[in-house]
Amino acid sequence: MAVRSRLVVTSPIGSALVLLTVMGCADSTSDFDQQEAEQLDRRKVLLCQQGLSDRVTGWDKGLFELCESVEEEGFELVRDGDHPAFGALDENGAYNALFETLDTNRDGRVDGRDEPTAVHLVGFSWGGVNITDIARRLSADRRTAPGSGGVMAMVLLDAYQPFHGRLDIPRSVYLTWVYRQSETTDDDCSHDVSFGYGYRGLEPRQASDALGFCVDVDLEDVATGVGHCGVVDVAADAAFHNLTTRHDYAPWAEAARACVLD
Numbered sequence: 001m002a003v004r005s006r007l008v009v010t011s012p013i014g015s016a017l018v019l020l021t022v023m024g025c026a027d028s029t030s031d032f033d034q035q036e037a038e039q040l041d042r043r044k045v046l047l048c049q050q051g052l053s054d055r056v057t058g059w060d061k062g063l064f065e066l067c068e069s070v071e072e073e074g075f076e077l078v079r080d081g082d083h084p085a086f087g088a089l090d091e092n093g094a095y096n097a098l099f100e101t102l103d104t105n106r107d108g109r110v111d112g113r114d115e116p117t118a119v120h121l122v123g124f125s126w127g128g129v130n131i132t133d134i135a136r137r138l139s140a141d142r143r144t145a146p147g148s149g150g151v152m153a154m155v156l157l158d159a160y161q162p163f164h165g166r167l168d169i170p171r172s173v174y175l176t177w178v179y180r181q182s183e184t185t186d187d188d189c190s191h192d193v194s195f196g197y198g199y200r201g202l203e204p205r206q207a208s209d210a211l212g213f214c215v216d217v218d219l220e221d222v223a224t225g226v227g228h229c230g231v232v233d234v235a236a237d238a239a240f241h242n243l244t245t246r247h248d249y250a251p252w253a254e255a256a257r258a259c260v261l262d
Ligand SMILES: [Ca+2]
Pocket: 102, 103, 104, 105, 106, 107, 108, 109, 110, 111, 113, 114
């Protein structure tokens, strides 16, 4: 186990440099030419996935508003009918809808003949684990050409599933921000569905050969009394900033840590 030491998380500039590195640049804005600018301006798609009981109970816990606020910034939101996010038990439906959105020429493949698209993913609780699966599936899908299955940015909000000890971040995701709480409050609504145990966001582990960067924020360091069911509201501004600028959220820079590497 190791921690990626070259990650810069102390300022928004950190992720800007990260992005330039991802895009194949060296490390300075002098290399940020028209080609990279066009890549940043490419079509942006957002897929969101909810927690396990959220669809049943009607609780979106702030996720719908977050996803639609990003949509208003020019992102194409992959909707599940009228819902701005997919239910946790419909990972296949979410994946298929994403694939169809990326397959712009409708030939059953995602490759260089489709419109260039930057994929963005958001998942809360159970949906956060699903979202990491979706990122992994996209890069491994035989219908996806090499180089066309990457994810530009992913935000995981207290990702949790029973029987998962940790959260594996796929190497195909360039920028990952993980917001989680490590000490569930006594009155948190997750107690009702976990025999009183309460949910805590899983610790992310990034593949040591990952191409991108992963930032881990324990919300206990930036807020008080955060429970599992309040994570989306607490982290919504940070997530919005991450997705729309691809930069770190400066107010929480002191709490940001590089994800542990496998
Ligand atoms: Ca296609």
